Amino acid sequence: MPLLQGRVLLHENALNVPRPRHALANDLSGVVMTGANADARAFQLRTDTGYKGTLLIDSAPYASYTATADEPFMAPPDELFAAVDDSLTFQKARGASAALTPTGYIPPANSKALKAVMREANQIERADTLVSLPIDVTWLNRENIGQLIAVCAKIRHPKAVILFRQFDPLEQAKDVPANLRRLFTEVEHMSLLRTDLAALDVMAHGALCAGIGVQSSLRHAIPPDEKPQTGKRGGGPTYPHVLMPQLMCFKGAESLSNLYANADPATCDCEECDGRGLNRFFLPDGETRREADNHTVFTWSTWVSELASYRAGTERKTWWRNKCAAAVDRYALENQRIGLGASPKSGFQVPPPLKAWATLPANP
Ligand SMILES: [Zn+2]
Incomplete structure (x- = not known):
């Protein structure tokens, strides 16, 4: 899989018309077109914008289909008799650099479904296949991690894990960040898709590749029978979640606007921001979201x-551990700077996974 090795890909939402991203023009990146219609959008990206980089097509069958012991892979509804091989060939024909198996969502502790994925995957006689493993995050709990590692080690293709959980999967239980890292350390040719900064943690620990979502709904997945919870009551416009360069966390544009209401905002020196404040994204228009x-x-x-x-x-x-530790240390300083130091609930809070990455031993 030389086309994937060492890359952190960007999950683009297949609802949107694809456009080339300036920030991704190097040999360490690529695109995962994600969602219904991903194949058509991927083809458009190749033909209309002339994109030549690494590309995966994730039509997200796991968003509507749950894997069973008999049928771990979803057959496309319009091709009732199609074999998995056809789905893989189709992705390649649409421009994908490697093909993802159409695996259904693998529910908590459903060993039969997980083993069925392994069995069916090992029937595939191709060298261009990534076995998609859309698992409930409870597979990373203490009781299940051993079996997950054992099954992954027996799958003879590269693998792509996607974690399921409302909000941040890595905050589901205390030992999830450590066990995710263990999975990537103990099994070869593993990748982690549709995630956030966990991508960098697994890359530091030997992952084949990883993928970060461009918006928060593409930074995790939720089971087919659940609706996304946004933590926001009453609907209304949604605002982007912005990555804070010093604090290494994603923060909603609305809370940033509030936190910096009476203080100088944190600024950013990236090409897009050019020294401007990070409190400027609390606007509902498309241009602001793109910025x-x-x-x-x-x-x-x-x-x-x-x-x-x-x-x-x-x-x-x-390097990764030190970077996370330095970010953790900045929270108290930033809260103090904006006058929120005294009350621990009101300022920036260190996300538990970041704390774990900063403190887990670099070499266990
Ligand atoms: Zn910036």
Whole structure:
């Protein structure tokens, strides 16, 4: 899989007309076209914009289909008798660099469904296949991680894990960040798609590749029978979640506008921001959203380049750990600077996964 090795891909929403992203023009990146219609959008990206980089097509069958012991892969509804092989060939014909298996969502502790994915995947006689593993995040709990590792090790193709959970999957239980890292350390040729900064954690620890969503709904997935919860009552416009360069967390544009209401906002030196404040994204128009997304992609792209400049192994892991630890230390300073130091509930809060990455041993 040389086309994927060492890359952090960007999940683009297939609802939108594809356009080339300036921040992604290097050998460490690529695109995952994600959602219904991903194949048509991917083809459009190749033909209309002339995109030549690494490309995956994730039509997200796991959003509507649950894997069973008999049928772990979803057959496309309009091709009732199509084999999995046809789905893989179709993705390649639409421009994909490698093909993702149409695996259904694998529910908590459903060993039969997980083993069926392994069995069916090992029947595939192709060298261009990534076995998609859309797992409930409880597979990373203490009781299940052993079996997950054992099954993944027996799948003879590269694998792509997608984590399911409302809000941030890594906050589901305390040991999830450590166990996710263990999965990526103990099994070869693993990738983590549709995630957030966990992409950098697994890349530092030897992942094949990873994928970060351009918007928060593409940074995790939710089970087919659940509706997304946004933590926002009453509907209304949604605002982008912005990556904070110093604090290494995603923060909603509305809370940033509130937090910096009476203080100088944190600024950013990326190509999009050019020194401007990060409180400027609390507007519902498309141009503001594009600016916010570009800022976020520029910010983590820089980190990916930095990570790649360190030698794989201890050097890379240590750099990542130190970077996370430095970010954790900045929370108290930033809260103090904007006058929220005294009340721990009102300012910026360290996300538990970031704290874990900052404190887990670089070499266990
Ligand atoms: Zn910026």
